[in-house]
Amino acid sequence: MTDSITFISESESAALVDEDLALAAAREAFLATATGSTFPVVIGHAAVPDNRFTLKSGSADDLVGVKIGSYWPGNTEVPRHSSTIVLLDPATGRLAAVVEAATANAYRTAAADALAVDTLARPDSRTLTVIGTGHQARYEVGAVTRVRPIERVLVVGRSPDTARAFATEVTARTGLPAEPAEARTAVAAADVVVTATTARQPLFDADWVAPGTHISAMGADGPGKQELPVALYDRASLFCDLPDQSRTIGEFQHAPSAAPVALGAVLAGDAGGRGSAEAITVFDSSGFALQDLALATALLRRRTHRQEGHE
Amino acid sequence: MTDSITFISESESAALVDEDLALAAAREAFLATATGSTFPVVIGHAAVPDNRFTLKSGSADDLVGVKIGSYWPGNTEVPRHSSTIVLLDPATGRLAAVVEAATANAYRTAAADALAVDTLARPDSRTLTVIGTGHQARYEVGAVTRVRPIERVLVVGRSPDTARAFATEVTARTGLPAEPAEARTAVAAADVVVTATTARQPLFDADWVAPGTHISAMGADGPGKQELPVALYDRASLFCDLPDQSRTIGEFQHAPSAAPVALGAVLAGDAGGRGSAEAITVFDSSGFALQDLALATALLRRRTHRQEGHE
Structure with missing residues (x-):
């Protein structure tokens, strides 16, 4: 037992995170x-019911822990969202690390869509x-433009x-031409x-979507x-x-008979992905704790790496 | 935003806690x-399914947060149970403090029964x-002997x-005579x-219980x-x-028609307690997050108090 804690503060995690780290963690x-x-x-x-928090927990071979996300809509001096990831030691169950990750959380969510x-x-x-x-949309653009x-x-x-x-901001950040567009035109193109x-309702019509399009939806x-639609x-x-979660709180809550394939199964080679250049592929992200635990672990790893002078 | 965290380690919380603090927090x-x-x-x-954790969360006027309890039955070098309490700032939702509290948790549970x-x-x-x-039984004796x-x-x-x-240990710790006894004799006396x-089954028969007895049950x-029984x-x-919880996972899961009164209502003067010297009173403790949040807050308060030189 030690009297110190492995802790990464919000400002430190915001400085450590980038798209590559988030994509690898995703x-x-x-x-x-x-x-x-x-x-x-x-x-x-909280006592004020509009002030909400969520607990997402999970485990995998070398990961176990909890993400506490909070949303205090009345915050003015500090961000309304915050995120605290608590990692337990898989070997003992004891507290291993605490990582504040509000900014990193935006990268993490965008990384899932980019993946x-x-x-x-x-x-x-x-x-x-x-x-x-x-x-969030800013981070989505930042992440997707790195993979295509x-x-x-x-x-x-x-x-x-x-x-x-x-659009102006996108151009400033990425150097890419960006312009506002009507939904119909923009989806079709x-x-x-x-x-x-x-x-809380579809953002476009199904028949606006051209063959070959991929859609990543993170809002639901x-x-x-x-x-x-x-x-x-x-x-x-x-x-x-996560198929079960996606059918409960994600996009597929509105299509209970849909049978979405887990992206992890595609990555593992256990399920097929895009079938042809004309296929329309849809990915629904509702978020899960392993993303947060892997993100926190990646942030800790990068910090150690930097402290050892490798970067 | 700061780069440090308000943190109380296991060894520090074990040194700060005592029955009085735990009783007041309860x-x-x-x-x-x-x-x-x-x-x-x-x-x-965890990935090893026998390694379990629980998340208990709650909020009250000036409290909001989560207790992460873990039980890793195969631990040999470190305790099998651990407990980490994460307090959020009720004003902003941001991380406020992390308190490790495995030993303090035993005081906290005993304090509920003593209360x-x-x-x-x-x-x-x-x-x-x-x-x-x-x-746990040691802490129960320590707590109850302070209130009667x-x-x-x-x-x-x-x-x-x-x-x-x-029994020998009880005498050594409390100075009270203590002896082993058969359940029937001991309950009747x-x-x-x-x-x-x-x-997972009753420890004694109902008719062994004498009028005027109080029973605090913490196991279920x-x-x-x-x-x-x-x-x-x-x-x-x-x-x-908590009546709903007690009927779900506590003693009263075995008596669904029972209508236990919340101890908090008795403390607040909103419900009666013991009706007469002959009454038998039963209290079932299943545990709730506000105990943990109040405990962590009390530990933080005591540390500040000591650091300021008041004790």
Whole structure:
């Protein structure tokens, strides 16, 4: 027993994380879904009921722990979201490390969608359409543009102004041409669509989607949430992170008869991915604890590596 | 945002905790049950399925957080149980403190039973019978003897040897006469009975219990666990920590029609306690997160107090 704790603060994890770390951690987490376990998600609240937290826990061979995510909508001085990952020692069950990871969490969520793009989208995908112009959407663009030779970004927002501002920011950050667009045009032109909204109804019509498109949807993570049109599923190959969870709180809650394939099974070679260049592939991300545990482990590893002077 | 964390290690919390702190924290937690919230308990496991953890979360006016309890039965170099309490800042949702509290957890659990004794047992209770001779039972005796003028302790164990050894230890620690006894004799002679076992069937017969007895049962905290005879409930006043939970995983899972009163309601003056000197009172403890959050807060407070030189 020691009197110190292995701890990575929010500012430190924000400085350690990048797309490559998050993508590698996502790959590790998705591969671990085949043999790992995830446990029921707790949705709790503070005395002020609008202030909410979630507990996501899981385990795999060398991972066991909990992610505590919080959302305090009234925060003004500090971010509304925070994330604390608690790792236990798989050998003893004792506290191993605590990692604050609010910024890293945005990379982690984007990395899952990018991993799906990397696994399922056509190799020659050049047009990325992002629906949503919020905080998370920025990270989605950053992650996806690293795994495909994206040449332009179309931005669909609820208002032209926010979409334009977002497009300007994308160009500034990635050097890629980016422009606001109507949903119909942008979806039809896309090789890859990423949705990152809090929508509770479909963001586009199924028949706007061209053959060969890949769609990664990250917004649906609770009852009633929905970004995709159910009619699309008849002519698409369906994938997700955790099938049971996706049918409970993800996109496929709206299509209970859908049988999405776990992305981890595709990565492991146990299931097929894209069948042809004309196939439409859909990936639904609802999030799971192994992503957080793998992320925290990767952050710890990188810190150790840097402290040892390797970078 | 800071780069440090408010952290109390296992060795530090073990040095800070005592019966008084735990009892005061228990009182605070039980009072908070009236307005506070507790959320579904998660039972998870590591890759080795025997290695288990539980997540208990809750909130009250000035408390919000999670207790991660772990049980790694194969541990030999370190204790099999560990406990980590994560407090969030009620104002922002951000990580506020991490407290390791395995030893303190034993005080916390005993304090709940002692609080029930203090609230429900006859003031002149002099004979304490403890059923169970494990690690937790020691803390139960330590806590109960502080709230009533106990003059002797009767010890019921599965073997005469362990009961005798436990009795010797009780005398060494408390100065009270203590002796092993048969369950029937010991229950009949008791003013207060504390059960601290992992039993899955009643430890004694209902008709062995004399009028005026108080019973605190801490063992039942999961499906199938049971320490008390259901027949007792017809002639006893029933209390517990959380009625819904007690009927799900506590003693009252075996008596679904029982309507135990929350001890917090008695403490708050919203419900009656012991009705007469002849009444039999039963308290079932299944454990709840507010106990852990209040305990962690009390440990932090005491540390600050000591650092400021007040003790």
